[in-house]
Amino acid sequence: MLPGGFSEVKCATPEIQAIADQVKPQLEKKENTTYQVFEALQYRMQVVSGTNYLIKVSVSETEDQCVHLMVYVGLPPENQEPSLTAYQLDKTKTDPLDPVA
Incomplete structure (x- = not known):
């Protein structure tokens, strides 16, 4: 990894x-x-000042329907909840998992 x-x-x-489950309500809203x-x-x-x-x-x-989520998790001692920073809808299981713009 670079x-x-x-x-x-x-x-x-x-x-x-568990991280996905924590941001699910954010996406649903x-x-x-x-x-x-x-x-x-x-x-x-991706390790940044957090991850x-x-x-x-x-x-x-029943369908090959996926979403791609970009989630930020801060470093301790911040102990903040994971944050949904971006997402892409209408993805499939075979779509590449590339960074969300």
């Missing part, structure tokens, strides 16, 4: 699912919708 760059794509872990399915599939991370996570999340049981 300094300041994003890591390679990795399979989501329980910790990544912005999009005025409710997601019944919200399963983290993959992620990349940016780029997370691919499946939002449908």
Whole structure:
């Protein structure tokens, strides 16, 4: 991983699912919708003054529908909640997990 760059794509872990679950209400509020399915599939991370996570999340049981989330998690002792900083809708499981503009 290049300094300041994003890591390679990795399979989501329980910790990544927990981060996705914490920002789910933020996305639902912005999009005025409710997601019944919200399963983290993959992620990349970027260490800054905290950590940016780029997370691919499946939002449908029957369709190949995903969202890409950019989430910022501050360093301790800030202990702030993860913050949804950007997102992309209408993604599929095969779309590359590239930084959200």
